[in-house]
Amino acid sequence: MKQFLKSAVVAAGITMIGGAAIAEEYTMNAVTLSPRQADISRGFAMFIDEINEEFDGEFQINWRGGPEVMPPFGQAEAVRNGAMDMTFTSPSYYSGLVPASSTMNLSFKDYNEIRTTGYYERMTELHAERNLVFLGEVPATDLAFHLFLNTPIETLADIQGLRIRVFPTLLPLVNALGAEPLVLPMGEIYTAMERGAIDGFMRGTVGWAAQFEGVVTHVVYPGVYRAGFPILVNQDAWNELPADLQTRIIAFVRDDLAPRIDEIWATDVAQGVVEMEAAGFEVIQLSDEDSAQLREIALDSAWSVIATEAGEDVAAELRGMLVD
Known part of the structure; x- marks a missing residue:
C-alpha cells in the first residue's frame, strides 16, 4: 500500500x-x-x-x-x-x-x-x-491456549488419537501428545466441531464461549504458552x-x-471463565504430574522445531530470552 x-x-x-x-x-x-x-x-x-x-x-x-x-x-x-x-x-x-x-x-x-x-x-x-x-x-x-473438547478426558494420555484443530505454533505439541492436528482458520472451528470433523481445538479463553455452547463440553487446564x-x-x-x-x-x-x-x-480472561461456566463447559484439571509434563512437552516440542527451521544458534539465543 x-x-x-x-x-x-x-x-x-x-x-x-x-x-x-x-x-x-x-x-x-x-x-x-x-x-x-x-x-x-x-x-x-x-x-x-x-x-x-x-x-x-x-x-x-x-x-x-x-x-x-x-x-x-x-x-x-x-x-x-x-x-x-x-x-x-x-x-x-x-x-x-x-x-x-x-x-x-x-x-x-x-x-x-x-x-x-x-x-x-x-x-x-x-x-x-x-x-x-x-x-x-x-x-x-494472560491469554494462554487451552484444549477444548466435545468429550471428557482424565489424563494427558487420553488425548492420543483425538483430532485437534490448531494454529501452526501448536502443531509440534499436539503431535507430541499423539493427537492428530488440523490447521484451520478460526472461522471454521465451529462448523468442524458441529460436523464431527474434529474432536476439539486449542484456543484462548476470551470472548467466544456462548457461541460454542452445545458443541464444546469440556476445557482442559492448565493452558500453555502466552x-x-x-x-x-x-x-x-x-x-x-x-x-x-x-x-x-x-x-x-x-x-x-x-x-x-x-x-x-x-480481567478479560477472568470474564472468559465466567462465560465458559455459563455455556456449560466442564473444567478438567490435569494432575500436577500431567500438568508439569504438558508444559514441558509444550516447550521442548516447539523449540525443537524452531531449532530446525531458524537454526540452532538462533533458537538457543531466543529461548534464553523467553524461557527460564
Whole structure:
C-alpha cells in the first residue's frame, strides 16, 4: 500500500500559513487476523486508537478490517510485498517468512519480563532480513491456549488419537501428545466441531464461549504458552516516515503502550471463565504430574522445531530470552 501512503502524504502536503510550514501527516492501511467485533481485537483497537491520538497530525492508522478484507494467513506476505501497509497478525501465521516468528508464543513470561531481555530488538533484526519491519507486539500474556473438547478426558494420555484443530505454533505439541492436528482458520472451528470433523481445538479463553455452547463440553487446564500479536509494517512504507517519527513511534509502542495493553487481559480472561461456566463447559484439571509434563512437552516440542527451521544458534539465543 505504498501508493496509498504516498497519496495521503501528497494530499496533506506541506503548506504555508502565515509563513509557517504545516508538517505532513502519514497514513497507513492496516488489516488484522480477526474481525473488528471479535473480543481478541480489543487490543488492536486500543493500539490503533492510542497511536492515532498520540501522533495526531503526524501519523495515522486506517483499520481496513480483518479476514473479510484479506485472508489471515496471507496478510504478512501482503505487507512484505506492499499490497498492504500494516498487519496485526499471529506469530505462527507467517513462520514460513520469518521462522523465528512463532517464538513470541513460546514462553510463560509477561511482556515486561521479555522486554528487558532484548528479545524485541533481536526480532527486529530477524524480520529485517525478510524485508519486514517488526514494529512491536500487541501482548496478551494472560491469554494462554487451552484444549477444548466435545468429550471428557482424565489424563494427558487420553488425548492420543483425538483430532485437534490448531494454529501452526501448536502443531509440534499436539503431535507430541499423539493427537492428530488440523490447521484451520478460526472461522471454521465451529462448523468442524458441529460436523464431527474434529474432536476439539486449542484456543484462548476470551470472548467466544456462548457461541460454542452445545458443541464444546469440556476445557482442559492448565493452558500453555502466552499470546502476543506482532505488528508488521511494509519496509518501503516505513521508510517514508522521517527517522525521528519512526523512533518516537517505536518507543511509544514498546515502552508505553504494549505494557498497558498486556495488563488488560487479566480481567478479560477472568470474564472468559465466567462465560465458559455459563455455556456449560466442564473444567478438567490435569494432575500436577500431567500438568508439569504438558508444559514441558509444550516447550521442548516447539523449540525443537524452531531449532530446525531458524537454526540452532538462533533458537538457543531466543529461548534464553523467553524461557527460564
